[in-house]
Amino acid sequence: MTSTIELTTRWMRACGLAELESGWGEVALLGARPVALVRVGADEVYAVDHHDPHTGAPVMARGIVGSRGDRPTIASPLHKEVYDLGTGECFSDPSLGLRTFRTRVVGGMIEVELEA
Template sequence: MTDTLTARWEKICPQRHVEPERGVAALVGDAQVAIFRTYDGQLFAIDNRDPIAGANVMSRGIVGSRGDVPTVASPLHKEVYDLRTGECLDVAGVAVRTFPVRVRGDMVEVCAR
């Protein structure tokens, strides 16, 4: 869990700019981050770098679900990742880094650990 008193939160954009089922890319510290909002309003932030292809494209991924698990599929090779944990659901041992994300006022913020 991130200590909210010492964490460095970076403002990304107004929440309305993160459309449901779409991704937004942002630079947080020195990391490219992909931010997603699901239809139920939940926000998730993961590394924008596809760990298999090595390209910064995850913000262009296909948002969906497997059962109750919110997911994004890589736009390149279609591997599916759990947005909550970053774990790849198709390839064992592969994952993307996740980032804490929140809304303050109307601004989406991501924690730059």
């Protein structure tokens, strides 16, 4: 007998869009998961794992926000590895990757999609 495990997701409210300053990160505790939220521009928000993939330290919300061409990035504040905010790809070390989460803004509130 085989069983199928169905993964489900849910949207969790993080904070108001107006609470995030553009170009900076903030950490939100969503359930038991710390997520780094980064606002880029007027209403574009990215969510990534708050833990640095290289060291495991919870510091990514304090990362340096920038860009590579038209791709928004965040650099770890510890070792300066640079990650694509949309894909989590590490530009300086392909063996590293930063977990990303989908976001949306509903009624001025930022929501992040997490596994249920």
